Structures are given as C-alpha cells and as structure tokens.
Amino acid sequence: MTTPAGTPRRPATLSDVARLAGVSVATASKSLNGRQQVRAETRARVLSAAEQLSFSPNVLARHLLSGRSGTIGLVTHDLEGRFSIPVLMGAEDAAGTGKTSVLLCDARGDALREQYHVQALLGRRVDGLMIVGARPDPRAPLGELPVPVVYAYAPSDDPADMSVVTDNVLGGRLVAEHLLACGRTRIAVVTGDATYGAAHDRVAGVRAVLDDAGVGLTGEPLYGSWSEEWGRAAAALVLAQHPDVDAIVSGSDHIARGVLDHLRETGRRVPEDVAVTGHDNWEILALNARPQLTSVDMDLEEVGRRAAALLFDAIEGRVRSGTEVVPCRLVPRASTGPRADGGGGHRSPPGQDVPSVSG
Structure with a gap:
C-alpha cells in the first residue's frame, strides 16, 4: 500500500481489506454487510482491517451485493402536499441520513396514474413502496407486488396489508x-x-x-x-x-x-x-x-416515521399486517378559553341583534 513520494494514495478496496484480514473477498463483503454466516471473530478481524485502511465501501456496490437499491418509493394523491409533505419528512427521518433515499411521485388522485408511477418505481428497483392518500378513508389495495407496501393516512381496506392512520x-x-x-x-x-x-x-x-x-x-x-x-x-x-x-x-x-x-x-x-x-x-x-x-395536530410526521419503520421492517423480512393508529394532540391557542361571563347563557354585543339567515 506504499506509494512513491508525491503520488496520491489510491483509496483502499475490498480486496485490500480481505488481504489484510486474511479472508476471501466474499467473506470480507459478508462481514461488512452484517451477514449472519460469518463468525464473530472473523467479522471483528475484517472490521479492524477496514478501519486500519480507512476503507469506505461504495454505496452502489454495497446495494448491489445486498440485492437492494437503497431507495423506497412514495406515491401521494395529495395535490397540495398539505398531508404528504409532513408524511414524507417523517419517512425521511426514519430512513436516516444517507442510508435510504425516498423517490416521490404525485398520482393526482388518479388510479391509472398511480399504477403508472408504481410500475415506474418498480422499474427503478425500489425496495418498498409507501402510498399516501389524499383523504383519510379506506382505499382499494394495489394487489400483489414484488416489494412490501405500506399505506399511510388512507388505509388499505385489506386487513392483511400494513397501514398507518391518524386518530x-x-x-x-x-x-x-x-x-x-x-x-x-x-x-x-x-x-x-x-x-x-x-x-x-x-x-x-x-x-x-x-x-x-x-x-x-x-x-x-x-x-x-x-x-x-x-x-x-x-x-x-x-x-x-x-x-x-x-x-x-x-x-x-x-x-x-x-x-x-x-x-x-x-x-x-x-x-x-x-x-x-x-x-x-x-x-x-x-x-x-x-x-x-386552537387546533388538533394529527402528527403526520409521526405517521410517516411509523409507516417507514414498518416498511423497513418488511424489507428485512419482518412483515406485519393491520392498521396502526397514531394519536393526535390538541394545540390550545387564543381562540379558546373561559367565557367572559363565566358561562351560562349568551350575551349579545351591546346594540347588536343576532343576525337572521334565510333558507
């Protein structure tokens, strides 16, 4: 690994790590990716070698080795982003910096457009899908897909699916x-x-x-x-x-x-x-x-975090079913408080009659 003076040192490779640890390239890869087939002492030796060499695995290569893309797809039907953006933020929080990317598509309330986006995301080899509805009512499921799916805000009407909703x-x-x-x-x-x-x-x-x-x-x-x-x-x-x-x-x-x-x-x-x-x-x-x-906060970011956590678990093989309900909370502000007269009976403003409405 030594180089002539003045020559930039090349980055360490997986082969370099394997050579220093005295294992095969395949064993080094399994050790660095946390596979269970590797003995603890072998894994420790590989990790030590990687640290000595300042080895930084290529993200794309790591995903290829694991058979995953490191991306999930999020399809929303919320045209204004009022509900989908907080859910997306929560999902990205759960994804973790640099670990998983979220690809966002807007289906615009159109079932055919939703199918198009789902197929396009599957073509990008996403590891899972999150479907965010525009209204918090049950919806028809997507059916059998090659990746896990979680429905957020609008639950699937199939109890075998995974859904996260507000209360x-x-x-x-x-x-x-x-x-x-x-x-x-x-x-x-x-x-x-x-x-x-x-x-x-x-x-x-x-x-x-x-x-x-x-x-x-x-x-x-x-x-x-x-x-x-x-x-x-x-x-x-x-x-x-x-x-x-x-x-x-x-x-x-x-x-x-x-x-x-x-x-x-x-x-x-x-x-x-x-x-x-x-x-x-x-x-x-x-x-x-x-x-x-004063208003009720539906905690949509938590809906996104919980939906993403369920999706990541499913990607790892820990699939759940049913609907998880996220509690909301009240945010008191100046529009509520005690009555001026302490309660009991309406007091009209001085000199003003209650308006009448026809029809």
Missing part, C-alpha cells in the same frame, strides 16, 4: 374535553364533506364526550365543503338557529377561519362569547388567524 375520533374527543374544561356547554359542530369518514369520526368523538358529560350537541352537525366560505355560511346558520351557542367545533382549519370571520363580522368576541376550534393544525392558517386558532 380522528380522538381528535373530536380532545376538542370536546377542552371546551368543557373551559366551561362551554352550548357546543355546535361545523364540519366538511359528509362523504368523508373522517368528518363523521371527528363528530363521533365530540358527541361521545358531550353525551358522557350530560351536555349533548347543540343542534345537529352541519356538513359542507372543507372551505372558509362554508365556515362563514355555517356559522351564520348556527347563530341563527342557536343564538346562545358558546363554542363551535370546526372540522378543519379552513372551516374555522370562515367561522372566525363571521363571528368577527357580527360582533361576537372570540373566545369571550364563542370559542372556536379547528382541525389539522396547519400553521399557515392557525397562526395567522385572528385570534390564533
């Missing part, structure tokens, strides 16, 4: 418990698209807590779009039908922003007169709301 029922329970602790007893719910299972799950969580407390929901839940426009319209309906409401649970941060707008326009103080909660904890909305919005 929407718990989200509803957390906001209801928080509002009761704030002394709220006239609590209405305004949420999104009734075709979303998540919308009903969040309502179920709220209803269960209020029923247990002997309070019950104020009126029936209002379902609509996941938009600020719907939040404004729904808040008007709630106030017209239940002018003594003292809290509104919103199914998303977008809806909550619309609710806040209407309350402010009609002179209702938040949270003194009406407390408001959201869901998603999308900080660009929650932190810029007036006042800042």
